[in-house]
Amino acid sequence: MKLNTGHKRKLKIQYFGWTLFLGIVLFSYIFPYLQPTSKYQTNSQEILLGPSYLHWFGTDSLGRDLFFRSLLGVQNTLQVGLMAAIVALTLGVLVGSVSGMIHPLGDSIIMRCVDLFIALPQLVLVTLWTIFFKNLFPSEKYFYLALPLAIGVSSWMIYAKVIRNSFLKEKNLIYVQNAKAIGSPFFHTMYYHIFPNVLQISISTLILQIPHYLFFESFLSFIGQGFSAQQVSLGTLIQNGWVHLTFSPHLIIFPSFILFLLSMPFYFIIFTKNSDNSYRTRR
Amino acid sequence: MVFTLFLLTIFCFLLLKKLPGGPFDDEAIPATSIKNQLVHYYGLDQPLHRQYINYLGNLLRGDLGFSLQNPQYKVSQIISKNLWVTLFYGFIASVLSIVLGIFGGVILIQLPSNVGLISESLIFFFLSTPFFSWVPALIYFFTIKWTLFPMVFSDKIGAWILPLLVLSIRPVLRLSLLLKNILKEVMQTQYIQTARAMGFSEKQILYRWALPNAMIPWFGYLGPLISHLLSGSVLVESLFLMPGMGRLYIQSIMERDYILSLAVTLSFGIIVIIIHYLLDVLAFFVDPLVSASNSTREWW
Numbered sequence: 364m365k366l367n368t369g370h371k372r373k374l375k376i377q378y379f380g381w382t383l384f385l386g387i388v389l390f391s392y393i394f395p396y397l398q399p400t401s402k403y404q405t406n407s408q409e410i411l412l413g414p415s416y417l418h419w420f421g422t423d424s425l426g427r428d429l430f431f432r433s434l435l436g437v438q439n440t441l442q443v444g445l446m447a448a449i450v451a452l453t454l455g456v457l458v459g460s461v462s463g464m465i466h467p468l469g470d471s472i473i474m475r476c477v478d479l480f481i482a483l484p485q486l487v488l489v490t491l492w493t494i495f496f497k498n499l500f501p502s503e504k505y506f507y508l509a510l511p512l513a514i515g516v517s518s519w520m521i522y523a524k525v526i527r528n529s530f531l532k533e534k535n536l537i538y539v540q541n542a543k544a545i546g547s548p549f550f551h552t553m554y555y556h557i558f559p560n561v562l563q564i565s566i567s568t569l570i571l572q573i574p575h576y577l578f579f580e581s582f583l584s585f586i587g588q589g590f591s592a593q594q595v596s597l598g599t600l601i602q603n604g605w606v607h608l609t610f611s612p613h614l615i616i617f618p619s620f621i622l623f624l625l626s627m628p629f630y631f632i633i634f635t636k637n638s639d640n641s642y643r644t645r646r
Numbered sequence: 647m648v649f650t651l652f653l654l655t656i657f658c659f660l661l662l663k664k665l666p667g668g669p670f671d672d673e674a675i676p677a678t679s680i681k682n683q684l685v686h687y688y689g690l691d692q693p694l695h696r697q698y699i700n701y702l703g704n705l706l707r708g709d710l711g712f713s714l715q716n717p718q719y720k721v722s723q724i725i726s727k728n729l730w731v732t733l734f735y736g737f738i739a740s741v742l743s744i745v746l747g748i749f750g751g752v753i754l755i756q757l758p759s760n761v762g763l764i765s766e767s768l769i770f771f772f773l774s775t776p777f778f779s780w781v782p783a784l785i786y787f788f789t790i791k792w793t794l795f796p797m798v799f800s801d802k803i804g805a806w807i808l809p810l811l812v813l814s815i816r817p818v819l820r821l822s823l824l825l826k827n828i829l830k831e832v833m834q835t836q837y838i839q840t841a842r843a844m845g846f847s848e849k850q851i852l853y854r855w856a857l858p859n860a861m862i863p864w865f866g867y868l869g870p871l872i873s874h875l876l877s878g879s880v881l882v883e884s885l886f887l888m889p890g891m892g893r894l895y896i897q898s899i900m901e902r903d904y905i906l907s908l909a910v911t912l913s914f915g916i917i918v919i920i921i922h923y924l925l926d927v928l929a930f931f932v933d934p935l936v937s938a939s940n941s942t943r944e945w946w
Contacts, residue, residue: 479653481870482918484877486892487911490899494665571774578776585778586884586896601778608782609790615782623779630774 380631387625391437402428411611420617423603429614432595433621439596441625443510444576450515451576452569455522460553462523463530470527480520488517489579493588510589514579518572525568529561570633574626581622597622647923654915655705658908659698665904688714705912715903724894725909732883732890736875739810743817743871750822751864752857755829756849766826769819777881781812785885799888809886813878817871824867828860862933869922876914 406426414421420429462473480488492513500509533539534557542556577597583589584598585605592599597618604615685691688711689700704711710721754762772780788808789797795808832838833856841851880892887893891910898906 475649476653478650478919478922479657479915481873482650482654482915482922483911484873484880484914484918486877486880487895487914490896491661491665491907491911494899495661498665574774574776578778581776581778582881587900598778601782604782608786612786612790616786619779619782623775626775626779627771630771633774 376631380628383631384628387437387628388441391434391441395431395434398431402431411607411614413611414613414617421611421613423614424607424611429600429617432600433597433618435595436597436600436618437621437625439590439594440577440580440598440622442507443514443580443596444573446508446511447514447518447576447579448569448573450511451519451572452522452565454515454519456526456558456565458519459523459526460530460558463527464534464549464553474527477520477523480517485517485579486582489514489583490586490588492517493583497588510580510583513583514576518575518579521572522565522568526561526565529564530557533557533560567633570629573629577622577626597625647919650919651916654912654919655702656698658911658915659701660694663694663697663904665902688712710909711905713903713906715898715901715906721906721909724906725891725913728889728891728894729913731888732876732879732892735806735810735813735888735890736872736879738806739814739817739875740868740871742810743814743821743875744868746814746818747821747825748857750818751825751829751860752852754822754826755833755852766823769823773816773819773823777878781885784808784812797886799886805886809882809888812885813875813882816878817874821864821867821871825860825864828863829856832856832860865925865929865932869925872921873918876918 404427406422409418409422409426411424412418412422418428418430420433423429423432458473458477462470462477493510496509496513496516497506500506530553539552539556542552547556580589580596581598581601584596585602587602590596590599592603600618601615601622604612604618607614682691689697692700701711708722710725713719713721713724716724754765757765785797785808788794794804796802796805799805799809829852833852838851838856841855842848846854876892879890880895882888883890883892884896891914895907895910895914898904898910
C-alpha cells in the first residue's frame with residue numbers, strides 16, 4: 364500500500380504515542396526493582412524535602428521518596444484505567460448492539476434507560492457505583508475489582524450510543540440483508556457480520572476515554588472513596604499533596620504532572636483519527 | 647422525559663438502599679430496642695416497595711424527609727439553602743461558555759491554516775488531559791504563589807473568579823472547537839459558494855449566513871454542557887469549599903446520610919432531564935426540520 368506524506372506523518376505520530384505509552388509502562392514496572400527498597404520506607408530524617416539529586420521528586424510527609432511512590436501509583440492507576448475501559452466497552456457493546464438490532468420499541472425503551480444515566484452527572488454516578496461495588500466485594504482479595512467495575516459501569520453509555528448508531532446504519536446495508544436472507548441467526552449476524560465493521564469507531568472512542576478513567580480514579584481517591592491511604596495511586600498522592608499544598612507544592616505538582624504524562628500518549632494515538640470525528644454526532 | 651424521571655426515582659431509591667453502612671452505625675447506641683425504635687420511626691423496617699411508594703408520595707408533595715445526620719433539618723431545607731449557589735454560578739458559567747464558545751469558534755475559523763492547526767491540536771490536547779493534571783498547578787500559582795485570588799470561597803467577587811475559570815474553561819474550548827468544525831462544513835455548502843460568487847467578502851459571508859446556520863447543529867450540544875457543568879461543580883465545589891450542591895453531595899456520601907444523597911442525586915437528575923427536554927423543544931423551534939424527539943442529543 365502506498366502512503367502519502369501526510370498519512371506517513373500521522374502514522375509516525377501514532378507510533379510515537381504507542382512508544383511513549385509502552386515506555387512509561389515498562390519504566391514504571393522495571394525501575395522500582397533496580398533501586399534499594401529503603402526508598403519506600405518511612406524515614407523521619409527526611410520529611411517534606413524538595414526535589415534533589417537523591418530524591419528526584421522530593422519526599423512526602425513520612426519521608427518516603429515521591430518518585431518511587433509515583434511509579435507505583437502509575438502501575439495502580441493504569442491497571443484501574445485499562446480494566447475500566449474493558450468493562451465499559453463490553454457493557455457498551457452488549458447494550459448498544461442489542462439496542463440497534465431489536466424492534467424500535469425495545470430500542471427506545473433501552474435508550475430512555477441510557478438517557479437516565481446520561482442525565483446524572485458522571486462524578487455522582489461513579490461515586491455511587493464505587494460504594495455499591497465496594498459493598499459487593501468486601502473482602503480484600505477482590506477489592507481491586509471494585510474500582511474498575513464502578514468506573515466502567517458509570518461510563519458505558521457513550522459506547523452504547525456510538526455502537527447503536529453504527530448498528531442502525533449498518534443493518535440496512537446489503538451484506539447484512541444477504542446474510543439474513545441465507546438464514547444467518549440473530550447473534551451470528553450481530554457479532555460475526557456487523558460487529559467487525561463497527562469495531563474501529565468503538566476502539567477510537569475507547570482510546571479517547573481512557574484519560575477520563577484515569578481522572579475518575581484520581582477523583583475517587585481524592586474524595587476518599589477510591590484507594591485507601593495505604594495503597595499508592597496517583598489519586599492518593601494528589602490527595603496527600605493537596606493537604607500540603609501551601610508549604611510543599613512539589614507533593615501535588617509532580618503527581619499531577621505524571622497524570623498528565625500518562626494521558627498524553629492516548630492523545631498522540633488518537634491524533635491519527637480525524638479530530639472532529641470524536642465530537643460529532645454519528646447519525 | 648416523564649419515563650426517564652420515573653426510572654430516575656427507582657434507580658436512586660434502589661441503589662441507595664443497597665449502599666453499605668446504616669445511618670446509625672457509628673453512633674454508640676447500646677440497646678437494640680432504641681435502634682429498632684429509630685428504624686421504625688424513619689420507616690426503614692417496611693418492605694422495599696412500600697418504602698418506595700411512601701417516598702414517591704412524599705416526593706410529589708415536596709417532602710424529602712429529614713436528614714439522617716442532622717435530624718433537626720429537613721432535606722428540602724438543606725437543598726434549597728445550597729441549590730442557589732450551584733444554580734447561580736452554573737448559570738454564569740453556562741452563559742460564559744456559550745458566549746466565549748461562539749467567539750472562540752469564529753476566531754478559530756478565521757485563523758490561517760498552520761496557526762489554526764497548531765491551536766486546534768493544542769486545544770484537543772488540553773481537552774484530553776484529565777482535570778487533576780492541571781488544576782492543582784493552576785490553583786497553586788494563582789492562590790498561593792501570586793495570591794491573586796483567595797483560595798477558599800467567600801462572598802467577595804474575587805473568590806468567584808477562579809472556580810468559574812476552572813469550571814468553564816473546558817466547555818469553552820470544546821464548544822469553540824465544535825463550532826469551528828461545523829462552520830468548516832457550512833462554508834463549503836452551495837449557498838455559501840453562491841454568496842462567494844456574488845462577491846461578498848469572507849467576513850460578511852461568515853457573520854451573515856454561515857454563523858446562523860452553524861448555530862443550529864451547535865445548539866444540540868448545549869444539553870450535554872449542562873450535565874458537564876453540574877458534574878464539574880461537584881469537583882470545583884469540593885476543591886474551593888463552596889456551599890453548593892456538589893459539596894453537599896460529597897459530604898452526605900461521606901457521612902452515609904443516604905436520604906440526603908438520594909435527594910441531591912435526584913435533584914441533579916431532575917434538573918438535567920428537564921433542561922434537556924426544554925432544549926429539545928427549543929431546538930424544534932429553532933429548526934423545524936429537527937424532529938422533537940432525541941435526534942439532537944449528543945454525548946459529553
